[in-house]
Amino acid sequence: xxxxxxxxxxxxxxxxxxxxxxxxxxxxxxxxxxxxxxxxxxxxxxxxxxxxxxxxxxxxxxxxxxxxxxxxxxxxxxxxxxxxxxxxxxxxxxxxxxxxxxxxxxxxxxxxxxxxxxxxxxxxxxxxxxxxxxxxxxxxxxxxxxxxxxxxxxxxxxxxxxxxxxxxxxxxxxxxxxxxxxxxxxxxxxxxxxxxxxxxxxxxxxxxxxxxxxxxxxxxxxxxxxxxxxxxxxxxxxxxxxxxxxxxxxxxxxxxxxxxxxxxx
Amino acid sequence: xxxxxxxxxxxxxxxxxxxxxxxxxxxxxxxxxxxxxxxxxxxxxxxxxxxxxxxxxxxxxxxxxxxxxxxxxxxxxxxxxxxxxxxxxxxxxxxxxxxxxxxxxxxxxxxxxxxxxxxxxxxxxxxxxxxxxxxxxxxxxxxxxxxxxxxxxxxxxxxxxxxxxxxxxxxxxxxxxxxxxxxxxxxxxxxxxxxxxxxxxxxxxxxxxxxxxxxxxxxxxxxxxxxxxxxxxxxxxxxxxxxxxxxxxxxxxxxxxxxxxxxxxxxxx
Numbered sequence: 454x455x456x457x458x459x460x461x462x463x464x465x466x467x468x469x470x471x472x473x474x475x476x477x478x479x480x481x482x483x484x485x486x487x488x489x490x491x492x493x494x495x496x497x498x499x500x501x502x503x504x505x506x507x508x509x510x511x512x513x514x515x516x517x518x519x520x521x522x523x524x525x526x527x528x529x530x531x532x533x534x535x536x537x538x539x540x541x542x543x544x545x546x547x548x549x550x551x552x553x554x555x556x557x558x559x560x561x562x563x564x565x566x567x568x569x570x571x572x573x574x575x576x577x578x579x580x581x582x583x584x585x586x587x588x589x590x591x592x593x594x595x596x597x598x599x600x601x602x603x604x605x606x607x608x609x610x611x612x613x614x615x616x617x618x619x620x621x622x623x624x625x626x627x628x629x630x631x632x633x634x635x636x637x638x639x640x641x642x643x644x645x646x647x648x649x650x651x652x653x654x655x656x657x658x659x660x661x662x663x664x665x666x667x668x669x670x671x672x673x674x675x676x677x678x679x680x681x682x683x684x685x686x687x688x689x690x691x692x693x694x695x696x697x698x699x700x701x702x703x704x705x706x707x708x709x710x711x712x713x714x715x716x717x718x
Numbered sequence: 719x720x721x722x723x724x725x726x727x728x729x730x731x732x733x734x735x736x737x738x739x740x741x742x743x744x745x746x747x748x749x750x751x752x753x754x755x756x757x758x759x760x761x762x763x764x765x766x767x768x769x770x771x772x773x774x775x776x777x778x779x780x781x782x783x784x785x786x787x788x789x790x791x792x793x794x795x796x797x798x799x800x801x802x803x804x805x806x807x808x809x810x811x812x813x814x815x816x817x818x819x820x821x822x823x824x825x826x827x828x829x830x831x832x833x834x835x836x837x838x839x840x841x842x843x844x845x846x847x848x849x850x851x852x853x854x855x856x857x858x859x860x861x862x863x864x865x866x867x868x869x870x871x872x873x874x875x876x877x878x879x880x881x882x883x884x885x886x887x888x889x890x891x892x893x894x895x896x897x898x899x900x901x902x903x904x905x906x907x908x909x910x911x912x913x914x915x916x917x918x919x920x921x922x923x924x925x926x927x928x929x930x931x932x933x934x935x936x937x938x939x940x941x942x943x944x945x946x947x948x949x950x951x952x953x954x955x956x957x958x959x960x961x962x963x964x965x966x967x968x969x970x971x972x973x974x975x976x977x978x979x980x981x982x983x984x985x986x987x
Contacts, residue, residue, distance in 0.1 A: 479814055549808045554805070
């Protein structure tokens with residue numbers, strides 16, 4: 454294949470996945486209430502949970518303030534919660550017939566699911582802006598270096614894509630809204646609590662430590678902590694976090710692209 | 719294989735089985751360019767399954783199909799470029815405007831940015847939706863949604879358009895309007911149109927030829943006139959339908975078929 458053909462193929466691929474993302478953005482523009490309501494939950498965690506737990510000693514691994522420790526965890530959590538319900542949208546589109554319209558188009562199936570992943574990433578970034586503002590007002594020692602902020606944005610993008618694809622995979626398997634609602638709840642809580650989002654891994658019993666090391670949210674939170682805060686110790690190694698998250702995201706995208714057409718059967 | 723020059727859809731022993739159940743049973747069809755072809759049959763006769771195989775949504779179990787010169791099994795993406803599909807379900811997005819729905823389709827079919835606006839305006843004009851282009855589709859009437867879906871199905875000027883039950887849930891005025899638009903599509907775009915329906919009046923007024931499916935088998939094929947004459951002088955299409963289904967009350971459709979139909983109806987009313 455000549456280089457020209459490869460460029461053209463790549464361009465087509467991205468225009469098709471962007472078509473899906475753009476449609477999601479139009480929907481948000483018509484009705485932005487969802488973005489607003491989604492902002493409430495992380496604020497409550499920071500303002501209520503964070504304020505109380507800040508009085509407990511030994512909640513952080515080093516000498517960090519608990520609110521500093523918590524802010525990246527809550528950002529990761531809000532990304533997870535926003536992305537995990539992406540599957541329900543996909544089931545809704547299947548129940549209507551919109552899914553059929555996507556699947557009869559010549560767009561590669563990977564481009565279709567990737568379009569959804571981008572849209573999740575954009576929602577996640579909006580959440581990030583809100584958490585940053587709240588954290589700043591609450592006196593969290595944010596690292597406002599441009600490179601760090603860019604790194605956080607990339608991480609939010611990867612995390613949103615990873616969890617929205619995971620959600621889409623579940624949706625492809627369970628296929629009905631009722632089952633998805635049940636499973637969505639059952640999965641979100643363990644992912645959240647078996648991670649380092651609101652307490653350090655060092656406080657966990659041994660078995661939970663092992664579980665948390667297989668949990669992508671742990672790596673997301675670890676990387677966010679390193680990048681978001683000033684003087685935060687790099688607990689696990691940033692590049693290792695990125696590698697694991699990117700690898701998992703690619704695997705999720707391929708599984709989702711494989712399962713997605715089966716939703717129409 | 720006899721593949722006449724004007725043939726645009728040809729199926730060869732096309733079969734779909736779900737477990738042991740033959741939903742579509744060795745169907746051989748030949749549809750000509752520019753035809754409006756109707757597939758009729760009771761619920762559960764395999765019409766939708768047949769269309770889903772032809773539109774690449776469902777894998778083919780046995781046999782094969784050729785659309786616009788491309789083998790459906792071997793080159794699904796080529797087939798997708800040449801077909802449009804208007805599902806029985808609601809396929810326009812209610813939380814987008816008419817224009818946005820059309821733009822989404824245009825982009826998925828890789829219509830160049832320069833041409834998109836022209837195509838979108840043309841589709842809106844042809845489907846009589848120009849005045850409502852920027853309203854959210856959730857405020858459209860059933861007939862308007864159907865027309866928008868037709869517009870989305872033809873934006874890339876496909877050779878063949880598949881329509882599953884185009885007038886289910888529409889009032890008589892909207893039905894006739896939709897029929898007029900379907901005919902215009904054929905006349906102005908030179909598209910071939912394959913519809914499924916279980917309304918005999920729809921089959922008779924709209925279709926050049928009709929194929930009757932029963933229990934997954936193609937029982938009969940011909941113009942409405944031919945099908946009626948086989949039964950006698952004053953036979954109607956209803957008689958033909960009842961005869962083919964052999965007075966046996968139509969098979970109990972399964973729950974999911976019925977719920978799909980009702981939901982569709984609700985969504986449109």
